[in-house]
Amino acid sequence: MKTILHLRVNGQDHEVYVAVHKTLLEVLREDLNLTGTKHGCELGECGTCTVLVDGEPVLSCLALPIELQGREITTVEGLADGATPHPLQTAFAELGAAQCGYCTPGVLMASKTLLDHNPHPSRDEIKHALAGNLCRCTGYAKIYEAVELASKT
Amino acid sequence: MPAAKSYVTPLDYEKMTPEEREWAVLTGRADLDRAMKEGTPRSTTPPASPPAQPSADYAVVGKPQKDLEGYRIVTGKSTFTVDVYLPDMLYVRVLRSPLPHAKITSIDTSKAAALPGVYGIITYKDIPAQVLAGLKPVMASEPALVGDPIAAVAAVDETVAEDALNLINVQYQQLPFIVDPIAGAKSGAPLALSNLQSNVSGPDFKVVRGDVNQGFASADVTVEHTVNTQDQQHVALEPHIAVARWDNDVLTMWTSSQYTHAIARIVAATLGMPYSKVRVISAFTGGGFGDKTAVYPYHLVAALLAKKTMRPVRYELTRLDVFYEGSHHFQVVQDIKLGFKKDGTLVALQADSTARLGAYSRGSGLAGDTLSGARLEYNIPNILLNGRGVITNTSSAGARRSVGEASGMFALETLMDVAAEKLGMDPVDLRLKNINETGDPESKLPWTSNGLRDCITNGASAFNWKSRWQGWANVNKGAGPLKTGVGFMALASNKGSKSPPMTAVVEINVDGSVRVVQGAAHIGGPQRTTFAIIAAETLGANLDQLSVSEPDTAFTTDTGIVAGSRATKSVGSAVKAAAEDARAQLLGYAAAKFSKDLSRTVNPQDLAVTNGQISLQTDSSVKPITFADAVNSGFIIVDGQQVPAAATIIGRAVVPPVTQYAQQTYAAAFYEVQVNVQTGVVRVTDAMQIHDVGKVINPLQLTNQVHGGSVQGTGFALTEDYIYDTATGIPVSSNLDDYKMLMINDVPKITALFVESNDAVGPFGAKGIGEPAFMAAAAAISNAIYYAAGIRLTSLPMNPKRVLEALKA
Ligand code: FES
Ligand code: FES
Numbered sequence: 012m013k014t015i016l017h018l019r020v021n022g023q024d025h026e027v028y029v030a031v032h033k034t035l036l037e038v039l040r041e042d043l044n045l046t047g048t049k050h051g052c053e054l055g056e057c058g059t060c061t062v063l064v065d066g067e068p069v070l071s072c073l074a075l076p077i078e079l080q081g082r083e084i085t086t087v088e089g090l091a092d093g094a095t096p097h098p099l100q101t102a103f104a105e106l107g108a109a110q111c112g113y114c115t116p117g118v119l120m121a122s123k124t125l126l127d128h129n130p131h132p133s134r135d136e137i138k139h140a141l142a143g144n145l146c147r148c149t150g151y152a153k154i155y156e157a158v159e160l161a162s163k164t
Numbered sequence: 165m166p167a168a169k170s171y172v173t174p175l176d177y178e179k180m181t182p183e184e185r186e187w188a189v190l191t192g193r194a195d196l197d198r199a200m201k202e203g204t205p206r207s208t209t210p211p212a213s214p215p216a217q218p219s220a221d222y223a224v225v226g227k228p229q230k231d232l233e234g235y236r237i238v239t240g241k242s243t244f245t246v247d248v249y250l251p252d253m254l255y256v257r258v259l260r261s262p263l264p265h266a267k268i269t270s271i272d273t274s275k276a277a278a279l280p281g282v283y284g285i286i287t288y289k290d291i292p293a294q295v296l297a298g299l300k301p302v303m304a305s306e307p308a309l310v311g312d313p314i315a316a317v318a319a320v321d322e323t324v325a326e327d328a329l330n331l332i333n334v335q336y337q338q339l340p341f342i343v344d345p346i347a348g349a350k351s352g353a354p355l356a357l358s359n360l361q362s363n364v365s366g367p368d369f370k371v372v373r374g375d376v377n378q379g380f381a382s383a384d385v386t387v388e389h390t391v392n393t394q395d396q397q398h399v400a401l402e403p404h405i406a407v408a409r410w411d412n413d414v415l416t417m418w419t420s421s422q423y424t425h426a427i428a429r430i431v432a433a434t435l436g437m438p439y440s441k442v443r444v445i446s447a448f449t450g451g452g453f454g455d456k457t458a459v460y461p462y463h464l465v466a467a468l469l470a471k472k473t474m475r476p477v478r479y480e481l482t483r484l485d486v487f488y489e490g491s492h493h494f495q496v497v498q499d500i501k502l503g504f505k506k507d508g509t510l511v512a513l514q515a516d517s518t519a520r521l522g523a524y525s526r527g528s529g530l531a532g533d534t535l536s537g538a539r540l541e542y543n544i545p546n547i548l549l550n551g552r553g554v555i556t557n558t559s560s561a562g563a564r565r566s567v568g569e570a571s572g573m574f575a576l577e578t579l580m581d582v583a584a585e586k587l588g589m590d591p592v593d594l595r596l597k598n599i600n601e602t603g604d605p606e607s608k609l610p611w612t613s614n615g616l617r618d619c620i621t622n623g624a625s626a627f628n629w630k631s632r633w634q635g636w637a638n639v640n641k642g643a644g645p646l647k648t649g650v651g652f653m654a655l656a657s658n659k660g661s662k663s664p665p666m667t668a669v670v671e672i673n674v675d676g677s678v679r680v681v682q683g684a685a686h687i688g689g690p691q692r693t694t695f696a697i698i699a700a701e702t703l704g705a706n707l708d709q710l711s712v713s714e715p716d717t718a719f720t721t722d723t724g725i726v727a728g729s730r731a732t733k734s735v736g737s738a739v740k741a742a743a744e745d746a747r748a749q750l751l752g753y754a755a756a757k758f759s760k761d762l763s764r765t766v767n768p769q770d771l772a773v774t775n776g777q778i779s780l781q782t783d784s785s786v787k788p789i790t791f792a793d794a795v796n797s798g799f800i801i802v803d804g805q806q807v808p809a810a811a812t813i814i815g816r817a818v819v820p821p822v823t824q825y826a827q828q829t830y831a832a833a834f835y836e837v838q839v840n841v842q843t844g845v846v847r848v849t850d851a852m853q854i855h856d857v858g859k860v861i862n863p864l865q866l867t868n869q870v871h872g873g874s875v876q877g878t879g880f881a882l883t884e885d886y887i888y889d890t891a892t893g894i895p896v897s898s899n900l901d902d903y904k905m906l907m908i909n910d911v912p913k914i915t916a917l918f919v920e921s922n923d924a925v926g927p928f929g930a931k932g933i934g935e936p937a938f939m940a941a942a943a944a945i946s947n948a949i950y951y952a953a954g955i956r957l958t959s960l961p962m963n964p965k966r967v968l969e970a971l972k973a
Contacts, residue, residue, distance in 0.1 A: 047240020
């Protein structure tokens with residue numbers, strides 16, 4: 012069964028006609044062509060698919076867009092201010108906190124919420140905010156450093 | 165996009181708070197700072213070639229460089245294969261065997277085929293018996309593991325494909341199965357596949373050196389143990405995927421791969437097509453760790469269904485599919501015995517290795533790989549090594565960050581620790597006494613370089629080993645439930661070698677910009693940045709003149725696999741050779757230009773290139789010219805003659821294999837652990853790895869490789885375990901919750917240090933890092949656990965259950 016959904020993503024309104032059971036992850040990637048959001052399990056286990064809904068991190072592989080109409084959805088494509096990267100993006104790129112880069116969009120979004128609520132987080136707060144994001148490449152050390160450095164910019 | 169500011173500038177410790185200093189250490193920033201300020205120590209072991217050039221001599225090499233692709237990645241613009249959606253595309257789902265071993269007695273797909281939205285189905289009946297993905301059936305008629313593919317459906321979307329699977333009726337005749345390799349090797353064991361004579365595959369791996377019996381007879385001290393290491397999964401975060409499209413008789417396949425050219429070659433051979441008519445693309449690869457090196461059934465499923473339906477087809481494996489169909493770091497059971505003289509001199513080694521191959525790996529090569537480090541790390545006059553592979557009804561064994569060496573190193577380096585205690589020696593001194601600094605005793609070839617001694621001694625002093633390790637009398641001396649201890653291991657690895665195919669092209673364009681054409685995967689190294697650095701340094705170009713091609717077999721040469729820690733050394737060698745060819749031509753153009761402008765003969769050898777400027781060394785009053793000036797001169801000087809030339813330079817290289825040297829990488833590792841003797845939980849609290857990297861090309865990214873490797877190696881040591889239920893053959897930890905990997909809150913301080921030994925054949929003397937960083941963990945952690953709590957753990961992972969059992973024993 013298909014339905015029309017009204018979604019607001021990265022400040023832009025979209026009308027999409029999709030199957031009702033589709034997850035937010037699928038609608039973002041397949042119907043809105045916003046493929047920046049990635050996925051590693053589609054079972055809520057890896058954090059790769061993290062996007063923001065009204066500023067709070069949400070696992071898009073578990074979220075149903077039909078319940079998110081009228082809410083403000085933000086993906087990695089909405090993180091930069093036009094051509095100016097978000098300080099988190101700059102820090103991750105400059106320090107090599109993205110290696111293969113596949114987990115990076117999810118990590119960036121979870122980090123953004125942290126910094127929005129708490130511009131100068133402690134290390135434990137960084138740990139806590141990113142405890143649900145699996146990264147298989149970096150060993151997390153550079154992720155730590157990048158989030159902290161972004162908080163100083 | 166321009167950087168807002170550079171973060172990689174030297175630290176000012178004076179101005180930093182104690183907390184900031186601690187933070188710099190924790191994040192590895194202090195290591196980088198030290199490397200930038202002091203350079204990397206050079207090996208003191210006499211190398212095969214002169215000592216490495218100090219980095220100060222180089223413009224680009226040895227300086228921290230960010231990934232050229234970094235901004236594309238962080239803005240979500242890097243195209244992974246999962247991001248490939250084509251018009252009119254069909255989606256695939258695969259029905260997989262619920263049984264570990266069975267014969268299909270009937271299969272009926274008619275109801276599924278009638279479902280609206282289904283466009284194609286394949287089962288074993290559609291695929292000729294000789295069409296295999298490597299050794300795996302594309303679709304099984306005799307499934308030999310839980311998860312073997314039985315039927316694949318292409319439909320308008322994944323939901324319809326999934327629904328169709330439920331309509332397929334399969335009848336199985338269950339057959340006996342075997343999961344355990346030791347039981348499987350015994351005669352009379354159930355056969356993993358009905359066409360086998362025995363589960364033991366091929367002739368045994370065997371190495372004989374000297375006389376092992378005499379060796380042990382002459383030994384004063386003998387130690388031995390049996391070690392059991394587990395199946396480990398790669399969990400590259402991007403799932404395995406292939407998107408296939410036929411354009412008449414040309415097949416284009418996008419796939420998340422470590423080696424596009426091999427995929428193209430093998431898919432072509434399997435389908436009976438010319439290699440040139442299969443194009444494979446893999447712009448960005450979301451992790452691989454060895455699991456994306458081969459052709460799998462899913463590649464052929466996508467190709468065959470796309471052909472059958474004549475529509476583009478996308479098959480993205482679910483995480484569960486990846487666990488089933490992907491290859492695994494295989495279980496190995498090793499018996500190992502060492503003999504020493506009283507003074508610690510090694511005189512004998514005997515080791516026997518049994519590797520679980522799963523259903524579709526073959527031979528004793530994987531078992532042999534587990535024994536490589538033991539054969540080569542130390543001088544041992546008498547050796548007997550035996551290894552075998554055993555076919556089982558489990559997922560196939562394959563390449564996994566070190567292949568078998570991590571297991572072999574765990575067995576050897578934990579036993580060296582046992583020996584050190586029995587000999588009453590400092591474990592560091594025992595290693596130093598026995599290092600094989602000469603070469604491979606079997607091939608008689610010398611090492612390209614060997615910096616192991618410096619890795620050990622520099623590490624011992626940086627870690628403060630002499631005061632943190634307080635002799636064998638102080639094992640298990642901590643009070644209270646949290647016990648702390650330190651452990652050490654040394655490491656020799658056959659990975660990181662320079663090996664073919666090594667081809668590359670370096671173009672200098674009409675505007676002076678430079679393009680490196682190569683086909684190696686970008687998977688986090690960051691490989692393209694490494695190649696840009698090597699080409700820029702060789703040419704004397706600025707890094708921002710460079711661009712590096714993405715892997716696409718239609719446009720790039722076969723640069724070889726990004727695996728075996730070989731990208732920097734092998735692909736880097738090809739890029740360097742191609743850049744040298746381009747540079748020679750560039751100087752010919754520039755000499756023609758100078759000759760014309762100055763109206764006198766200028767020879768290419770009179771010219772120097774730095775920072776993208778070509779200057780006349782013999783006359784500093786002459787204004788330097790740019791690459792663009794040179795290539796546009798219209799002439800090139802070849803053998804002293806001016807000949808007309810087009811304004812494009814193509815440098816090319818096909819690098820031959822290395823035959824005069826044996827190649828190894830080396831490392832030492834020092835770990836501190838905290839063992840909770842009430843809960844059995846082990847935490848790593850401090851980790852230090854020291855690697856002989858030959859030459860540091862990019863200290864920023866090198867440090868990052870050590871961080872990632874150390875954390876994966878710690879997961880191998882402590883938590884990761886792909887477990888089969890032996891009663892049913894079903895894997896029970898095939899999801900990312902039960903398959904436990906380290907997360908950000910499990911990560912200790914990790915220190916990465918390097919030694920430059922100037923490898924005789926690597927580009928600028930460099931060798932690899934990816935796998936050694938992973939291997940330099942488990943044995944040091946086990947040795948540290950012993951020092952902390954007095955228990956020797958010889959099975960991996962060293963999880964709370966095993967710790968508590970050992971404490972009770
Ligand atoms: S893809 Fe959503 S949590 Fe893994
Ligand atoms: S950078 Fe590869 S998974 Fe995080």
